[in-house]
Amino acid sequence: MGRTKTPQLTLPGLRKVDSFLDSPWPPYVIKIELVSGCSVGCKFCAVRTPPDNWMPIKGLVSVLDEIRSLRWESRIVFSMHGDPSYHPSLVETLQLTRERLKNMNSIAVFTTGAGWRGRSLEMLDQVVRHGEPNCVALGDYGTGFAGRIRSGEYLALESLLPNLRVGEWPGPKWANPDRRFRSDERILSLCADPIRSKNVHNQSGNAYPETNYAEGRQCNLPHREMTIRWDGTVVVCENDMKGELIVGDVSIDGVEKTWRSAAYEAARSRLTAGDRSQRPCSGCDRLTTGRAARPALTDRLGGRV
Numbered sequence: 001m002g003r004t005k006t007p008q009l010t011l012p013g014l015r016k017v018d019s020f021l022d023s024p025w026p027p028y029v030i031k032i033e034l035v036s037g038c039s040v041g042c043k044f045c046a047v048r049t050p051p052d053n054w055m056p057i058k059g060l061v062s063v064l065d066e067i068r069s070l071r072w073e074s075r076i077v078f079s080m081h082g083d084p085s086y087h088p089s090l091v092e093t094l095q096l097t098r099e100r101l102k103n104m105n106s107i108a109v110f111t112t113g114a115g116w117r118g119r120s121l122e123m124l125d126q127v128v129r130h131g132e133p134n135c136v137a138l139g140d141y142g143t144g145f146a147g148r149i150r151s152g153e154y155l156a157l158e159s160l161l162p163n164l165r166v167g168e169w170p171g172p173k174w175a176n177p178d179r180r181f182r183s184d185e186r187i188l189s190l191c192a193d194p195i196r197s198k199n200v201h202n203q204s205g206n207a208y209p210e211t212n213y214a215e216g217r218q219c220n221l222p223h224r225e226m227t228i229r230w231d232g233t234v235v236v237c238e239n240d241m242k243g244e245l246i247v248g249d250v251s252i253d254g255v256e257k258t259w260r261s262a263a264y265e266a267a268r269s270r271l272t273a274g275d276r277s278q279r280p281c282s283g284c285d286r287l288t289t290g291r292a293a294r295p296a297l298t299d300r301l302g303g304r305v
Contacts, residue, residue, distance in 0.1 A: 026072040028224040033080030036230045040114045051086040055230040064100040066255040075106045085115030094131030103183035108135040113145040135187040137177035146190045213285045219271040220288045236267045240280045
């Protein structure tokens with residue numbers, strides 16, 4: 001696809017940018033739901049159904065191959081509305097992801113380890129050692145697994161893999177699971193319970209009651225995140241737990257066409273203008289601030305953030 005002229009962009013606190021950029025630009029992060037469902041039942045999470053669906057390997061390969069052909073350097077995050085640890089072939093899936101994308105993309109897995117009960121350390125070892133994601137973000141809620149690691153049960157692996165760093169988040173910047181990682185980085189991030197760290201959202205009224213807190217205020221998540229469900233459908237953002245606003249289907253239209261679809265663009269326009277009248281945006285308390293509120297401008301210019 002050739003470059004198209006776009007209006008000059010002016011964002012608060014930033015210099016004006018000449019209109020040589022494609023619109024929309026590639027997403028900063030592509031979130032992929034390998035598993036639908038989770039049995040942990042965390043208080044802050046709306047997911048209450050047991051894991052019952054897995055993304056077909058054929059569908060994942062199609063997504064990964066198109067990302068590579070487009071040369072999008074988007075972060076790849078396996079998370080969404082199910083815990084990847086329930087996936088029966090997670091290590092092989094991560095190996096496949098690395099093989100298809102080479103070192104072009106930063107790869108992270110967000111998990112509680114709930115699907116590894118009875119062999120959690122063994123599976124974590126396999127994921128880190130053989131799956132080779134840049135980051136495993138291990139949630140400290142529901143399973144007590146992260147606490148076991150803090151007690152020293154995982155230090156042996158750290159000593160065997162000299163480039164593995166184990167850290168707390170919130171904590172040092174290098175332990176932030178939401179950043180972009182260098183291709184040679186291997187991070188195990190022990191993430192605090194969002195309730196204790198006061199980083200909780202109502203997930204569009206699915207986890208906590210709806211509110212008018214964000215009414216009339218801008219949201220730019222659809223500008224910077226693409227969220228692909230297990231069946232290939234793409235929702236407006238990860239807070240759309242029920243698939244109330246589906247903006248495309250990568251299994252039908254592919255990744256780029258879906259990202260540039262009329263439905264996605266309409267959602268972006270409404271939310272940039274502060275219009276939250278449509279579900280799942282109405283009643284959602286999620287606000288994007290700082291860099292997140294400035295459609296990932298650094299990425300638009302080809303930089304890494």
